[in-house]
Amino acid sequence: MSEHDSSVVHVSSVKLLLIVWVALMIGTWITVSASNIDLGFLNIWVGLAIATAKALLVGLYYMHLRWDKPFNSFVFLGAFFFLFLFIGIAMMDTAQYQPDLIPGYSPGMGD
């Protein structure tokens, strides 16, 4: 029996690894360039979009998710789902207190 036959295990070609590497480098360059342009509130979302594209490249190709059993992706995305719940509910809560906030000032945090 051969454990690591090609139907089960994907061996990435050097070419693919290098293409992904180049894409990640370009992504980094774009992120830095985009941060130098003032897009107002869009800045953070553009940055996050590029970072997520880079993360997808790493996940799909370097981490082999593209060729893996889908259940592994499901587990990983599940973690992100709970992370978004965590952030989302915390942000909803903190938004309730926004009218009380004074810019440059953190009530209750001073000495």
Add this chain to the structure above:
Amino acid sequence: MSDREHSSDGLTVEHHFENADQQYQSAKLGMWIFLGTEILFFGGLFVAYSVYRSNHPEIFVFGHHFLDKNLGALNTVILICSSLTAAWAVRAAQLRQIGMLKLMIMLTILCAFGFMGVKSVEYNGKWKHGLLWAGKYDPHLEDHGETLHDIIGEEIAEEAHVEIVTEETVVEVRPAQPAADPDRSTIAPAAEGPAGLAAPDSAATDGAEVEVEPANAQTYFSIYFLLTGLHGIHVLGGIGAFIWLLLCARRGDFDSGHFTRVDMVALYWHLVDLIWIYLFLLLYLI
């Protein structure tokens, strides 16, 4: 050893697995669950970041001027290169190219040390200027003949969207604000409050835009050190894991085509890279 079965290519299958493939897939699933817990481990700090940043964006805008974007970008590049070599190491192990495997592991370790080296340069700079976490935050900038302005002025000027004339920029460090009025609802927001973003009445600075340190700027550095520190510990752990792989390779463990360990360590390493991609954006490139 009686419980183990050796397959034709020398792989060892534990007795509770049907076959080598099931054993490999189980290891992989376990690793992915571990990576999921890692995401949630960092998640708490990302929540802290999101909440503080949405409440007090000025603290983050102020704080990020003290981080060197170039060093951050350099570290991003280093980590991406190490991800390439880690992925290549997996390929080499799969194809039983032991020499290539060792080379790629060594390159990955080299990148990891490079990352920690750059990180230590950055931490050293923060340490020297007292730009530390909450209780230790004590900017003592005059000691070395430079002012807060010297450190951030240049970077501010470089950024097109912060139009500050460098020579006229005045940076002042404000003492801690008084404790909050318990009945906060009576304090009008923004302009009337102890804003901390501008000092319009200061005669010495008329005409010049003022970059004032907002209250509780230490919050930024607390979050910065916790996030990058936790990430740095993961990098150190990765270095340990890769050294272990190197020893395994030297011992001949991968000669049989058994590459599960390399695959698992590489997965962990890619996750560390993935988290840094976000940290670089959120801390350096606000």
